[in-house]
Amino acid sequence: MFCCLLLLLSLAVPNLLAQDSCLLPGMPGIPGLPGRDGRDGLPGEKGEPGSSRDAGGRLKGETGDPGPDGFTGKRGASGDPGQAGAQGMKGQPGEPGEPGEGGVPDTAAFSVALGTTEIPDIGTAVRFTKVFTNLHDDYNTQSGRFRCRVPGTYxxxxxxxxxxxxxxxxxxxxxxxxxxxxxxSKRRQVTSGGLAVHVDLGQDVFLEPTEHRNMRGHRFGYSVFSGFLLQAD
Known part of the structure; x- marks a missing residue:
């Protein structure tokens, strides 16, 4: 119906204009249908940076002044050792030191006696308990053994x-x-024996009786065991 009305108006308006050109302007026409969208325009200029916000959406304020130093923290774990640096240049010779005293050569010597009338046990070290000489206590009266402290020939x-x-x-x-x-055969006698031998550090030297062990110590006749260093290594 709307289309028919438009058609009648289009026919009547020219006739009226032809009859009298001095007539008043007619009524505004009905708005037309909406047109199609135009083409996209050119990109606009870049805007100013926006305000920074924190995780809660609040505006970030300006940076404040540095606060006071805090307490010293605990020492952290040590890091891995670094690589060795390059060897430095040789330094200047130092000044001569003060004259020293001559060194004292190492010595070792002992001389001990059997201090009991009891016969020593078979298969064990004879314990000489009466001490005449025992430098640095190298001979142990409890074990009956001399322990080498200075390697060498004894x-x-x-x-x-x-x-x-x-x-x-x-x-x-x-x-x-x-x-x-x-x-x-039932006669009082004195017997002896000796030996030069090389002894290493920490080795023990001692006397050990067999089944024939008639060896006693008393004031009328001591049984003595001695040793001394001939030459150190």
């Missing part, structure tokens, strides 16, 4: 007062160095 010797048969073994740790035997 001389060991024993003198035993006996009234019967006696056989002694001179031992270096678990190794037998020599065996000395003297057989007497």
């Amino acid at each position: 001389y060991f010797v024993y003198h035993a007062s006996i009234t019967d048969n006696l056989c002694l073994k001179m031992m270096l740790n678990d190794t037998q160095l020599a065996s000395f035997c003297d057989h007497r």
